[in-house]
Amino acid sequence: MAVSRIVQLAETIQSNTAKVDTHFTLQNLPSPSFDHDFPASLPEEIEQARNAIIDAADEITDLMQGSKELLEVPPALPSVLGLQLVNKFGVATSLAPDEQVSFAELAARCDLPVSDLRRIVRYCISRHIFKEPQMGFVAHTAASRTLATNEEIRDRVWLSCEQIWPAAAHLGDAIEKWRGSEEVNETGYNLAHNTELSFFGTMERNPEHERRFANVMRALKTAPDAAAPIKHLLSSFDWASVGTVVDVGGSHGALSIEIVRNYPSITCTVQDLPEVVAQGSRNIPGDVAERVKFMAHDFFKPQPVHGADVYFLGWILHDWSDKNAISILRSLIPALKNGAYVVLYEMSVPPPGILPFYKEKMIRAADLGLKALFNGKERDAEDWKQLFHDADPRFKFLGLSVAPGFPSAVIQTQWEQSSIAKSP
Template sequence: MTDSQPTLKGLAAKVAEVTEAFTRTLEENKIPEPTFAADSPTSYSGLTGEMFLQRQQLLDHLNDMIYLVQGPSESIFNYAHNCMPDVAALNILNHFDFWSAVPLAGSATYSEIALHTSLPEEVVTRVIEHATTLRIFEKTAFEPGTPLRIRHTSRSAALAKSAGLRALVSTVLDDAGPPMTVMQEALRRFNAGKTELAQDMTQTAFALYHSGALAGKYANSWEFIENDGEGGKKGWRQRTFVQFMDYIKEIFRLEDVVENAYDWKAAGTATVVDLGGSGGHDSIVLARKFPDLSIVVQDLPQAQPVFEKNVPADLKERVTYSAHDFFNPQPVQADVYMIKLILHDWPDKESVQILRGLVPALKPGARVLFIDYVGKQDELAGSASGPPLPRSIQQFGTSTDLRMLALFSAKERPVGAWKEIFRQADERFELVRVEANPLTFMVIIEAVWRG
């Protein structure tokens, strides 16, 4: 039905309408708009749920315009032509720390950047020339007889200012990116002709990619990030991953999510186990706000140095670290077990095994507080007659879902699937509360042990 299809004129009208509404609410709420200047705000701070949806709807309309302006064939051609060089350029800039090679309030020549990064000047020039097409760095006004100089834009400055954002780029592109390039071959070898996905971590794109000498032989992504590197560099990916998780905490406002996920004050004097708690960032904040809580952060031994560096001296008696593999039986008897952003990295079988690992330590009435990502938003989009979520929100989930498929043979789950994981683990888990919000991308499940 062609008459219902978006047109350039119709989309332009919608863009103008939504832009007017969005910028008006920004002004009313005194939220500054980002620009491309290096001293621009790096994000919108304080968006309400309504404003966030407005922004994503605007993004959908703009993306549709981009597709229609190019036409179907050319839009696909341009995407295929540009996507890998875009990724490669950002990965190189990040890996060789181009960000600190250019002063935030100044500029640098290609030769100065080459000296800082220890790369040939030709390579530096070619990478930055591509990056500037993405509004990452920009060339200063050229004066005859003087070397060309490079300065930050707001996009490159955001990376220069934030270790967490740099860690995100490294983890998503450098660690998880390469295996995704062989997903089609992994699916052909391990899944073609089958009716269901093989939930076997030895049959993933990651396993295939790391099966040869080129990338090193690692059984799974966790083994890779914990052991890659030699000498003092050994485990550098693990340290970067901890920074990445700290940054995720900021962009998803996990401190607020964790604080509001449970009535911690009413819990009184309680012992909490933060399963897979990494460097203990959220547990430290929780302990600071609720002085009656004693929190045990559990993770692999490799994360303990980061924890010891993070934990303040005045909290060391109440926030402690216990090296623990969550596939083994839980050794600590506690009142609350917090499982935050853990199970989405594992297939169903392993997720069930992690929950079952808690059972030996559970006392009647103990609670499991489950906080995780809702990567599939369909059932949260309201009634069938209600407006669908903007595609840009859905795409966030589908991108993560493909990454989970490549790395773990896992998937991003809707709320119903999370409930089923608890049921399969043990029917003595009683789900007393299930809350999900598509704007925070989070689901909270409170389960009480009735054993």
């Protein structure tokens, strides 16, 4: 008799949980709980077991809910409810890491009615964010303590809950109003915030907005779970053969710093908006300060640094529609010498059914989030190849290398100035 799917999933959870538990025991680590942080990094085998548990638990939850319950409560909604309000009103930062206070005291600190504060916090408690150690009093769990003490996490919550989520809620209206639009100011974001400015246009006028977004980008590029993809970035292109790199839209230079630390012969110029590069320049580590320089530049305008060996764009083009991504690539052309490389570090979406549903869901959600916010998009391998061809056939597509276990990819092209091709 065939084993049912739910039993298969339960066995996957059981066997991999045993592996994780054994690792924690042998390393004398506390077993995972809601009162302390999970380790930032795990050995590869244990990380694979952890991912298998999450994948199986996600699928078995959907199966055991059944279609009616799955449709009645959209999966993303519980993740946003409460957390958005907690971050907006500074609830976590109003509670010291090891403090326990009454709802009334915390409400006063947040300038909220007690009844509203209690409802918000008790909802979050059901998500293991905060706890109520005794009736009427609030204390931190590991999650709320992280929110209180980690500015990068607060900025990520701000981006997800206060920018992407409202935009996503208006995505259908935007598609209906501006059918087929590739414009950055014809999006769910514009409808949600009642503005004609794009997300990036708003950012240019709001330094705090700009700072928080740059902070999120730096955090994503340097997070512990980014270590394997970055290792792939460093090994899948022949960086040792080049000397000068222009990091286009490089924010605070996180990826350039990794490149020059691993390849001492390279110098990098990091380009971004004026305030972003000013902050990056102020915070550049001393060991790379001589080889990582910053320059204010709008990447829709002609590239001012001519003759570099590599023009590198890390997590840039997915923010833009095809029309705008092509414009960004074409803006490089006046500066390109024959044989120059254009290297992208981006997500490459695998064909449907390759990844477990949990990971597939995350990628597809990111794709729709980009659509809602910027009219951006995630692309698959053929999309990337076509994008370069449409920008100019003189971009010779050299291939795409996907990081093992991750959808992050290094995409390589080389400029063939002497080839016979029609200019755009």
